[in-house]
Amino acid sequence: MLPVHRFTAFIQQHHLFEAQSSVLVAVSGGMDSVLLTHLLKAAGYKFGIAHCNFQLRGAEADADQQFCRQLAINMQVPFHTINFDTTGYAIEHKVSIQMAARELRYQWFERVRQQHGYHTVALAHHQNDTIETILLNLTRGTGIAGLHGILPQNNQWVRPLLYLNRGEIEELMKLNNLAYVEDSSNASTKYARNKLRHEVIPRLKELNPNLENTFERNLTHFRELEQLLEMQLAALKKELLLPHGNEVHLPLDGIRRLTPQRLLLTGLLKEFGFNETTIDDLITALPKHSGRVFDSGTHTLILDRERLILTPKQHHIPAPVLIQADDTIVAYGINHIQITQAETPFTIPQNPSIAAVDSDLLTYPLTLRNWQQGDYFIPLGMAARKKLSDFFINQKIPLHQKTKVPLIVNGNNEIIWLAGYRLDNRYKLTPQTKKVAIFELL
CATH class of the missing domain: 3.40.50.620 (HUPs)
Incomplete structure (x- = not known):
């Protein structure tokens, strides 16, 4: 039976x-x-x-x-x-x-x-x-x-x-x-x-x-404990996993208050592919190692000053693109640069997404590319050159954002503009400027 x-x-x-x-x-x-x-x-x-x-x-x-x-x-x-x-x-x-x-x-x-x-x-x-x-x-x-x-x-x-x-x-x-x-x-x-x-x-x-x-x-008993942990993690995810575009930010003050820290931080980051060994390294770095980068198979985790920044891995960095003298718009990855011409006198827009450049100083073709190790420029308003890596740090631009900043480079290999951030001082408008090239980051 x-x-x-x-x-x-x-x-x-x-x-x-x-x-x-x-x-x-x-x-x-x-x-x-x-x-x-x-x-x-x-x-x-x-x-x-x-x-x-x-x-x-x-x-x-x-x-x-x-x-x-x-x-x-x-x-x-x-x-x-x-x-x-x-x-x-x-x-x-x-x-x-x-x-x-x-x-x-x-x-x-x-x-x-x-x-x-x-x-x-x-x-x-x-x-x-x-x-x-x-x-x-x-x-x-x-x-x-x-x-x-x-x-x-x-x-x-x-x-x-x-x-x-x-x-x-x-x-x-x-x-x-x-x-x-x-x-x-x-x-x-x-x-x-x-x-x-x-x-x-x-x-x-x-x-x-x-x-x-x-x-x-x-x-x-184990299943009930697991359910309790899942409920706690669900509440913490709403509190600590803060969406910022395609990134997720975790405030460090909230991470430091987690108890037990290792268990809960592992639960928060598990879905992004981070294992317990990486979590141990991260916890060790929390007190004093701003700038540390941790990788999983799918994501990069950056220990910034006041937050952890989670970003999907950028598997494709766009190849450099040439800008010819008669181009009016150029695509670079998800960005576009619109190019127009003007005569002086010209009023410079107060907009970080727009750069007004002395056109006579340009040697075509220009190049649109991403940051490379060793790059430097002379920031607008300064006389001495500065490494882009140091500029990014001073501007509190997270490490993972460096490769996302389009650079316009002159034919003589000088950087003209960090699109959306700063013009090179050598290419600013002066009383002698006759023609203006206007670059706008879209």
Whole structure:
């Protein structure tokens, strides 16, 4: 007799799928996945069976595939199967056989789900799988998220057997005389999960025979702690992640007040790709290292004087663009420079986005480019030259903005204008100026 009521109650409690939903069941042929199909059939759900042959165990794998095909025929449900070159995939993508099998099956399950209109993919994980996952995470290093174990639902992936432990599954299979196949690799301790299953967990059960129930209670506590942390982080993100165009600014006074700082700062910056090692370096630099730059795969984080500045990585810096004497507008990245001519007398606009230049001093073609190491100019109103890097610091222009400032460079390689900031003193209008070139940053 199958415990259908307990099965459907767990599905309803966790909102895994509706009574009318169509479910794709991942079936290896082992007792866990076979029991799942029998429970779905007894409960009246609509489902199909999907089986992967990873071609790693020769005739044994082919026999498993045939068993699953026959199971689908007996149950009168759709059957989907595929043969993978798992070893070739592992070599090509430079991953382990286990990781290759995982990537291949999950990608294929999702394709089948979409192509055949299944609402969800059901996986036969149970309580002991959760225990093994937590112990693996603890062994390799983990945060709170690694302690919540396997969740009943993760988007389209559902796990309706998480209320059962391995002993209960074995008993149900025997009581109901349900046939299944045994994967011989499950007995090997070559893999970390199997070593935990066969060597570590039995020792733990000697200390606590009710290990599964104890872990289930612990999981409830861990999940509640994770929810509490997520609520705290959601409030902090609204307070501290301040949008500025395509940047995000985090005020340092708020960062310094975080307690516990490392945990919360890691949570705030995780979505931008920063790991715990980088967070440790950042915390060390906070008191005295303004100007430090930290990188993730997608973002740059700059420790400015009063804030942290998060900016997406600029993967493309525009190539230099030539400005000819008869050009009226020139594009450079997301910016445009509009060029007009005027005669003197001329009233200089009080607008940092406009530069009025003595036209007779220009040697065409001019060049429109970004900042380069070693660049210098003579700022308007000064007599001595100044490195652009020092000018940026004095103007409190963050490091990541340097490459975004368009520079107009004369044909003699002198910088004429830091667009939007400062004209070079050598190109200002004087009483001797007769023609004026007007550059406007759009």
